[in-house]
Amino acid sequence: MVQHFGGDLKPLPTWTSVGEGIQARYGQDLGARLYQLQNAQRAVEAEFLLGMDQAQRHIPNG
Secondary structure (H helix, E strand, O other): OOHHHOOOOOOOOOOOHHHHHHHHHHHHHHHHHHHHHHHHHHHHHHHHHHHHHHHHHHOOOO
């Protein structure tokens, strides 16, 4: 999932206290990988919702 939807491995944004806490607890590398996983999960969810919307628009009759 990460390979197809996660995008490039980028540094974890640390402009929030959550980002700072994750980096402090897990380190820079794992924090970046967790951020990449989060992006992949959001992309998969968006694809799923798009598919659901398309399926509702094209409901077969009968």
